[in-house]
Amino acid sequence: MNCSTICGLVAAAAVVAATQAQAQTNVVKIDIIQPIVNTAALSFEHKLSETSSFQLGVSVTANYREDGGFNYYSEGRKTSGFGIMPEYRFYLSEKHPAMEGFYVAPFLRFQHLSQKGDYELYDPITGGYSRRKVDATLNAFGGGVVVGRHWIFKQRFSLDAQLGPSYMVSGVSSDGAGVDKDSFLGFYDDINYGIRGGVTFGIAF
Template sequence: MKKNLVLVLLVMTGIAAKAQENVIKFNIFSPIVKTFNASYERKVSATSSFQLGGFFTSYSPGETNFSGFGITPEYRFYLSSTEAPEGVYVAPFVRYQSFKLTEDTSNSKGTLSTFGGGLVIGKQWIFKEKISLDIFIGPQYSSGKVKVTDGTDTFDTGAFDGFGVRTGLTLGFAF
C-alpha cells in the first residue's frame, strides 16, 4: 500500500511540474483604441514558440474611420535560461490587415489592405503556472493600397500604412 501511495504522489508531482505549452492572451491596451486583440501561443521547442494573433477594430485616429481586422503570425526565439513560453524573446512577424474606410468630411468610402512585418523584443512571465503577462515593442512596416468606392481619396492611412512601432501588454492564461 505504501508503495502505491508513493507512486501516486510521484506521478502527481510530475503532472504538477509539467511546463505550460499553450497561452491564450489579450492585449489590455487595445480597448483604448476600440480594438479587440487576442493571441494564441504554442511552444514548439524549449527555446521557441509560434504565436497567431488577430484583431478587430473600429478606430478613428482623425478624419478617417477604420473598421476591419488584422492577423499576425510570429515566431518567437526565447533567449533566457527558462523554457518557452517564458522569458526574454525576439520575434519576427508578418501582418495582414483589411479595413473599410470612411471619411466624414468628404463622405468618401473605400478599402485599405496592407501587408507588412517587423521584429519585436519582449518578455513574458508565467505566474503560478497559469497567468501570463507579456510586454513587447519593436519596429514594423506595412504597405497598402487604398481602393476608393465612393468619393475621392482623402483618406489619412498613416496609422496603418508605412513605418511604425508595434507595442503591447497582454494578460492571459497558460495551460
C-alpha cells in the same frame, strides 16, 4: 493490492500531476492597449521547444471614429476591419524555458480595414468645407521584428510586453471622397515604416 502498491501509484500520480502543472505549453492573451481604438486583439502562443514558440494574433476593429465627427449632423468616418499576425519567437534566457524571459520575434502582418461615413474636404478657393460620403478600403501586408519580455506568474498568469520596428506595404481603394492612407489610423502616405508595440495579459495552460 497492498498498501505499498497503492502508495506507489498515488506518489506516481502526484508526480505526473505536478509535472503537468509546471509544463505550461500554451498561453491565450488579450492586448490591454488596443481597446482605446475600438480594437480587440487576441493571441495564442504555443511552445515549440525549450528555446522557441509560435504565436498567432488576430485583431478585430469595430466602428472606430477616425475623426471624431466634425459637426452636429455627422458622426464622421468609422473604420472596421481585422488583422492577422503570425510570429516566431526565439527565447534568449538560459534560466527559463521558452515562454518565459526575453525574446526576439520576427513577424508577418496582414490588415484589412473598411471606412465609411462622411468626409470633410477643404476648398482653398472659397476657404470653406464641403461634406461627401466615403466608402474606402485599405489592405496592408508587411512584417518586422520585436524584442520583448514574457513573464509567467504562479504558473498560470501571463504578462507580455514588446516593441520593435515594422514595415508595411498598403493600398487604398475609395468610392467618393479622395481618401488616402493618411485617413486611416497608423498609416501614412509617404511612410511605410512604423513601430509595433503592445502589452498583453493572459492565461497559461
